[in-house]
Amino acid sequence: MRYTDTFAKELVEKMTLDQKVGAVLTLGFAGVVPKPYIYDFIEKYHCGGLRLSCDMRTFGSYVDPKSGKTVVDVERQTGIKYKQTAPTCTAGEYAAVLADLQMAARKRSLGIPLHFSFDQEGGSSADFCFGGVNIFPKPMGLTATGDKELTYKAALETARQSRAVGFNWVHSPVLDICSEPRNPEIYTRSYSDDPAVVADYAAATCRGLRDGGVIATGKHFPGRGHSCQDAHFGVPVIDVDRETMERRELRPYRALIAQGLLPSIMIAHSIFPAIDPDNIATVSRKVITGLLREELGFEGVITTDSMTMGAIATRYGVANACAMALAAGADLVLMKAENELVGETVDTIKAFVADGRLPIEELNDKVYRILALKHQYGLFEEPDAARDPEREVRDPAVKALAAEIARKSILVARDADKLLPLPTDKKILVLEQKVKEYNDMQWHSGILYEACMRQSRHVDYQETAYSYDDADKTAIMARARDYDLLVITSYFLRGKLSNREWLEGFLADCKTPAVIVTNTPFEEISIPKNARNVVITFATSPANVKATAEVLFGKCKAEGKIPVKNGISVSAEAMV
Structure with a gap:
């Protein structure tokens, strides 16, 4: 690929293999008090970013609600007995936590900043849920207003509040089509059951996030709305023909890619028999490289969903799946477990590079895309000390907007x-x-x-x-x-x-x-x-x-x- 960002290109040329492997990792940080191993993620493993789960004290295992059984055991032995909630903090207090972590990253030899990714789809899907933050409805609620301009404003204010705290990469918008109302995972996280409506409202969301300085992530490619299985606990199979996928699942992606509104895309932990009947999309070169990169022409950053979810982890193993996803064409892997799986994942990726399953040229391209996107969104710039998170969340205009959207939804x-x-x-x-x-x-x-x-x-x-x-x-x-x-x-x-x-x-x-x-x-x-x-x-x-x-x-x-x-x-x- 052609490197057009000279700044990012020169960084890639200076990086060691360990630094490159770290750059393609988004690791987990649950809670509001970083433990020593979080600093190890930054300093020893050179991680590119952290996925923030602010409302839990420790990242927990996935437990199937029907059987009550743990699907994937990824808990770290921390001595914590009561795991439900993290200490309540203000927006300013959490901003100080993230600033300290970012300072640790900037002290690394190349000064590469962390991306802080999070969910903020709306409603209960809000990792930033404390300190009086103004939270808007889930995507389907935004569609219920019938007003794309309000959708843009909601995304813009979500980005402004979040960026003031330190969040900079949001795993939103959801581009799945709600074609199966029994879907236990998508439901109102989707804008609609109409692909054209999803494309229009998601475009408004992407514009708002972009204008607020936060990296948007369209998910879950190619689209997992047409399923009754939750990927956290099992493997959804989206068994629809290619013609239907083209008309329904792929329509929002084609539209937003053409408009240049998707800086990143997240891959679905699902099987799509019409494209690759044998592999989950996350590790499928046919899906990631063949369909998304080559056929749809997507040039942005491709990230995985959480690699500790049941769908992917039980079939391939977490560390192995992370390396397989990179070999299939993903640029970033999201590995939220805060335990020995981090070291295993790094070692496995390096083994893939050593034996050619992940060519070093492809790894370089991945690192370049990530660094160029961070550069584009100003992550390398010094933080704006004038941005006060407390002032952002207390803004009367934002509170009035939240009340208006609530009433209209x-x-x-x-x-x-x-x-x-x-x-x-x-x-x-x-x-x-x-x-x-x-x-x-x-x-x-x-x-x-x-x-x-x-x-x-x-x-x-x-x-x-x-x-x-x-x-x-x-x-x-x-x-x-x-x-x-x-x-x-x-x-x-x-x-x-x-x-x-x-x-x-x-x-x-x-x-x-x-x-x-x-x-x-x-x-x-x-x-x-x-x-x-x-x-x-x-x-x-x-x-x-x-x-x-x-x-x-x-x-x-x-x-x-x-x-x-x-x-x-x-x-x-x-x-x-």
């Missing part, structure tokens, strides 16, 4: 019993799932109940686990009869069992009228089929929850429109 799908707006003189019980382990004043358990309390003094609370246990079911049945109305959350989150089927039986027997508040438009995963009154909020994050309470009590109008053709019917008459 929420929709009333059914009101067959004419319960809305809820009366303020009736006894109402809010049955609310525990949705967030993080526990600061902005985002914590019970925020829907608290928002409803601001509307009525006659509201009580029953907290439940995300997936009901026996105690939850007993409490719900015992308390429901004592109230005039029920507000019941029926949220769905990947990796959690849904309460939908149990709620169908409960609603069939319960005499107390109920409004279901859910975060997806799909009966297949979150909406009881016999629910007569349904409000859809596309995020369980603070702005959308507050707006949901205002919709329930008639303080504001729900302005959202159903964003998919394969979602819930919005005909109230059909429920009468």
